[in-house]
Amino acid sequence: MRKKIIITGGLGYIGTELCKLYSGVSWHHNIYVIDNRFISERVNQLRNWNIEFIHGDILDKNLVEKIFKDADIVHHLAGVTDVPRTKSESSTTQDDKIKIVGENGTQNILDAISKKCKIIFPSTHVVYEGVNEVKKNIKEDEKTQPVLSYSSSKAINETQLKESGKNYIILRLGSVYGYSSDTMRIDIMPNLFSKIASQNGTLKLFAGGRQIKSLVPLIDVARCFKFMEEKENINSEIFNLTKDTLTVKEVAEICKKHNPRIKLQETNDEVPNLGFSLSNKKLLNTGFQFLYGIDECIKEMIQKWSKQNISKELEYVRDGEDLFIDKRGMISNHELTEPIN
Ligand SMILES: NC(=O)c1ccc[n+]([C@@H]2O[C@H](COP(=O)([O-])OP(=O)(O)OC[C@H]3O[C@@H](n4cnc5c(N)ncnc54)[C@H](O)[C@@H]3O)[C@@H](O)[C@H]2O)c1
Numbered sequence: 126m127r128k129k130i131i132i133t134g135g136l137g138y139i140g141t142e143l144c145k146l147y148s149g150v151s152w153h154h155n156i157y158v159i160d161n162r163f164i165s166e167r168v169n170q171l172r173n174w175n176i177e178f179i180h181g182d183i184l185d186k187n188l189v190e191k192i193f194k195d196a197d198i199v200h201h202l203a204g205v206t207d208v209p210r211t212k213s214e215s216s217t218t219q220d221d222k223i224k225i226v227g228e229n230g231t232q233n234i235l236d237a238i239s240k241k242c243k244i245i246f247p248s249t250h251v252v253y254e255g256v257n258e259v260k261k262n263i264k265e266d267e268k269t270q271p272v273l274s275y276s277s278s279k280a281i282n283e284t285q286l287k288e289s290g291k292n293y294i295i296l297r298l299g300s301v302y303g304y305s306s307d308t309m310r311i312d313i314m315p316n317l318f319s320k321i322a323s324q325n326g327t328l329k330l331f332a333g334g335r336q337i338k339s340l341v342p343l344i345d346v347a348r349c350f351k352f353m354e355e356k357e358n359i360n361s362e363i364f365n366l367t368k369d370t371l372t373v374k375e376v377a378e379i380c381k382k383h384n385p386r387i388k389l390q391e392t393n394d395e396v397p398n399l400g401f402s403l404s405n406k407k408l409l410n411t412g413f414q415f416l417y418g419i420d421e422c423i424k425e426m427i428q429k430w431s432k433q434n435i436s437k438e439l440e441y442v443r444d445g446e447d448l449f450i451d452k453r454g455m456i457s458n459h460e461l462t463e464p465i466n
Pocket residue numbers: 133134135136137138139140159160161162181182183184201202203204205206207226230247248249250298299300301302308310313
């Protein structure tokens with residue numbers, strides 16, 4: 126069946142990777158991206174992938190109504206991600222923006238889509254940031270404990286979806302890591318550490334790096350969104366989408382393995398909690414498989430951002446002897462060292 130598939134926030138970090146996957150099937154389906162940014166190169170790339178780009182805002186109710194009413198699938202990735210991580214970083218303006226785009230934007234989409242449409246939504250492991258003790262393998266049905274505006278807004282989104290009467294899939298993502306071109310989110314810990322490592326810098330480990338984190342590779346996140354679109358027998362469900370559970374210090378040590386010149390420095394800076402991890406058992410029971418891992422992703426990021434020792438001997442060019450000179454000037458020939466065959 127030919128489907129109308131809409132990706133909100135499709136110019137972002139996860140969205141770009143998801144569009145790359147859909148570029149392989151964009152002649153069989155009608156794929157749309159809606160994003161309120163306009164990034165020339167990326168829009169051009171979407172056009173080349175036969176994906177329609179709509180420069181618009183999910184807060185524009187009329188636009189959303191018009192575009193979403195006949196959608197079969199919505200991957201709803203649009204949201205404010207430049208968010209405070211601790212109470213001291215919070216500001217009312219940013220908190221309001223997170224809330225309005227998160228809650229009103231999501232409600233606009235839920236109001237517009239039909240009952241036959243499936244909406245796939247990224248929530249976050251941070252909905253458990255209020256958990257006091259270190260807790261491992263939290264299951265999907267555990268009560269959420271949001272604290273800051275980002276996690277509170279995601280917890281409200283989960284309720285909006287569950288109470289909408291529409292067909293939804295909620296994926297609770299760990300922190301997403303992995304290389305991406307110009308959409309890269311450097312504010313995520315393994316990505317930031319890899320960037321610092323590529324520049325031979327110092328990794329600062331707040332609270333000694335004891336905090337544990339649920340992490341998940343970028344391409345596997347995109348693959349899981351597509352997997353959920355394709356699985357018609359999975360409906361109105363919530364899944365944790367996390368792969369690795371590591372301490373911040375363990376992530377730093379992987380960086381050091383790939384670049385021994387970096388320094389690790391333990392500090393006493395504030396962390397919101399000592400961490401928690403989510404169980405991915407329910408997701409694995411659907412048959413979904415992870416294909417990527419933290420070690421190879423960190424290695425890739427460090428390599429791509431480090432100085433490369435490119436061999437200068439690959440091409441040898443020498444100036445030709447028979448220079449062409451006339452009244453217009455001189456044209457020098459370059460001679461190849463070997464005949465071209
Ligand atoms: N990256 C992670 O680690 C992570 C973890 C958990 C959940 N998530 C969620 O996944 C989603 C995508 O995350 P990402 O890392 O790709 O973020 P991102 O910031 O790279 O992408 C978000 C995109 O949404 C767009 N957008 C924002 N407000 C909009 C609006 N009002 N109308 C239209 N477009 C709008 C932005 O322009 C951007 O292109 C977000 O909802 C985020 O909260 C991400």
